Amino acid sequence: MSATKYVSDFPIFSVTADLVVLTIRDDRLCVLLVKRGGAPFKGGMALPGGFVQASEDIERAAYRELEEEAGLKPEDVVLEQLRTYGAADRDPRGRVVTVAWVVLTADAPEPTAGSDAADAMWLPVDEVLGGSPVSLAFDHAQILADGIERARSKLEYTGLAAAFCPPEFTVAELRRVYEIVWGVDTLDPGNFHRKVMAIEGFLRETGNMKKEARGRPSRTYVAESGVPLHPPMRRDRR
Amino acid sequence: MSATKYVSDFPIFSVTADLVVLTIRDDRLCVLLVKRGGAPFKGGMALPGGFVQASEDIERAAYRELEEEAGLKPEDVVLEQLRTYGAADRDPRGRVVTVAWVVLTADAPEPTAGSDAADAMWLPVDEVLGGSPVSLAFDHAQILADGIERARSKLEYTGLAAAFCPPEFTVAELRRVYEIVWGVDTLDPGNFHRKVMAIEGFLRETGNMKKEARGRPSRTYVAESGVPLHPPMRRDRR
DNA sequence: GCAAAAGTGTTGAGAGTACACCCATGT
DNA sequence: ACATGGGTGTACTCTCAACACTTTTGC
Numbered sequence: 001m002s003a004t005k006y007v008s009d010f011p012i013f014s015v016t017a018d019l020v021v022l023t024i025r026d027d028r029l030c031v032l033l034v035k036r037g038g039a040p041f042k043g044g045m046a047l048p049g050g051f052v053q054a055s056e057d058i059e060r061a062a063y064r065e066l067e068e069e070a071g072l073k074p075e076d077v078v079l080e081q082l083r084t085y086g087a088a089d090r091d092p093r094g095r096v097v098t099v100a101w102v103v104l105t106a107d108a109p110e111p112t113a114g115s116d117a118a119d120a121m122w123l124p125v126d127e128v129l130g131g132s133p134v135s136l137a138f139d140h141a142q143i144l145a146d147g148i149e150r151a152r153s154k155l156e157y158t159g160l161a162a163a164f165c166p167p168e169f170t171v172a173e174l175r176r177v178y179e180i181v182w183g184v185d186t187l188d189p190g191n192f193h194r195k196v197m198a199i200e201g202f203l204r205e206t207g208n209m210k211k212e213a214r215g216r217p218s219r220t221y222v223a224e225s226g227v228p229l230h231p232p233m234r235r236d237r238r
Numbered sequence: 239m240s241a242t243k244y245v246s247d248f249p250i251f252s253v254t255a256d257l258v259v260l261t262i263r264d265d266r267l268c269v270l271l272v273k274r275g276g277a278p279f280k281g282g283m284a285l286p287g288g289f290v291q292a293s294e295d296i297e298r299a300a301y302r303e304l305e306e307e308a309g310l311k312p313e314d315v316v317l318e319q320l321r322t323y324g325a326a327d328r329d330p331r332g333r334v335v336t337v338a339w340v341v342l343t344a345d346a347p348e349p350t351a352g353s354d355a356a357d358a359m360w361l362p363v364d365e366v367l368g369g370s371p372v373s374l375a376f377d378h379a380q381i382l383a384d385g386i387e388r389a390r391s392k393l394e395y396t397g398l399a400a401a402f403c404p405p406e407f408t409v410a411e412l413r414r415v416y417e418i419v420w421g422v423d424t425l426d427p428g429n430f431h432r433k434v435m436a437i438e439g440f441l442r443e444t445g446n447m448k449k450e451a452r453g454r455p456s457r458t459y460v461a462e463s464g465v466p467l468h469p470p471m472r473r474d475r476r
Numbered sequence: 477g478c479a480a481a482a483g484t485g486t487t488g489a490g491a492g493t494a495c496a497c498c499c500a501t502g503t
Numbered sequence: 504a505c506a507t508g509g510g511t512g513t514a515c516t517c518t519c520a521a522c523a524c525t526t527t528t529g530c
Contacts, residue, residue, distance in 0.1 A: 188493070188494075188495085190494090190495085191492075191493065191494080194492095195491095195492080211501075211502090212501090213502080214501075214502065214503090215500080215501065215502085216499060216500040216501050217500070217501065231491080231492095
């Protein structure tokens with residue numbers, strides 16, 4: 001850190017932007033974690049993130065950290081604010097509040113490639129939060145859990161699932177996203193196809209086809225907008 | 239202000255908690271606004287709120303401001319975090335980020351009663367944001383709009399509507415809440431009654447009755463929990 | 477009795493599910 | 504030919520909205 005001192009008439013806070021970066025790799029929902037290089041929690045795992053600079057919009061800081069720590073550019077992702085965590089004792093360094101963001105991406109470059117945090121890695125979320133959970137620094141386990149729940153519920157009533165797909169994708173690829181994120185066995189392919197095609201303004205046909213290893217080639221689509229889905233894709237919660 | 243100076247190694251932020259306090263008065267959705275007593279925007283209207291103290295949880299600060307500026311106690315309200323606004327230039331005093339909260343309440347005491355801000359008042363939201371909108375300080379117009387939208391959508395899939403009702407209420411009172419907040423003409427009383435009674439774990443009958451000016455007396459209920467509604471109460475968005 | 481509001485019954489339209497079936501490709 | 508996944512058709516179920524109707528009060 002620099003020797004510069006900052007002075008204020010008001011109680012002093014520092015603000016960080018922390019990121020819950022989610023993607024799908026090998027048919028599993030994965031989150032980007034970094035190994036901390038300094039105190040506190042040195043060597044422990046944490047969400048990527050960092051301090052917001054003095055004259056930087058918080059959202060801009062989130063995009064900057066995303067590029068620095070994950071090598072992801074704004075046009076590769078969907079980013080939205082999750083919530084702010086501000087318990088007085090959440091950071092041993094002092095009074096730090098963090099604004100957390102959920103980031104969805106289809107691009108999943110191995111994060112070691114030329115980034116600040118060479119110790120970044122993708123881990124399946126069910127391993128991080130599951131039976132023998134990975135211990136995360138600060139309150140990051142809570143932030144991660146909140147971020148995953150946000151992503152799950154957003155799939156229901158927005159077209160956000162497309163953010164996990166490449167720019168041009170098939171209905172089956174979109175269906176896999178729903179199955180993986182919701183953790184359900186199999187959505188009926190026929191019904192899913194019809195349902196998703198019935199939603200106005202969600203998918204636009206490209207005219208291209210994509211051949212898989214087996215079976216009939218499928219049409220490809222691009223997501224049209226971020227508008228709410230009508231009707232929504234509801235998950236069963238009996 | 240005190241003469242105390244605060245010093246830090248990190249970029250300095252101040253953090254405020256701002257409140258979108260909503261209630262229903264005279265069959266209209268109303269928001270609590272205060273007249274600012276100091277610069278900037280002195281004399282202008284703003285959302286109630288204030289600085290978070292140095293060792294105070296942000297949520298606790300929200301409850302404190304709620305009591306100081308509106309005379310409302312935690313048990314009288316439902317409070318939930320809305321989002322954080324952190325544009326670098328949003329406050330002319332310096333780098334201030336605000337964590338905004340949505341507060342729903344049935345109690346609507348006239349706010350002048352013994353509070354810090356004797357200049358607080360309830361205003362109908364459609365007058366504040368409508369045709370000739372009231373000008374609000376900072377980015378508070380945006381915050382208010384976001385808060386109202388949050389309240390509207392929360393009515394669909396949570397039992398939050400009950401927060402606008404007294405502790406013991408009738409199905410008709412609950413129905414008025416939906417009509418007023420969503421701005422719809424009339425929900426069918428019969429269908430609404432059946433729908434709301436079909437939701438597990440939402441309403442518990444008290445055994446009491448309430449007589450209105452006219453018509454058959456109705457049973458009264460208390461809201462049972464904050465659990466999600468299944469099935470949800472969906473609003474039409476044709 | 478009449479008006480008004482609570483609450484119930486009935487019915488018809490539409491949405492969702494299960495599943496049969498056809499289509500287009502690789503092997 | 505046959506296996507595989509894309510995509511469509513069909514019929515049954517369930518939900519929901521419209522609205523008729525009964526109940527219980529005040530006037």
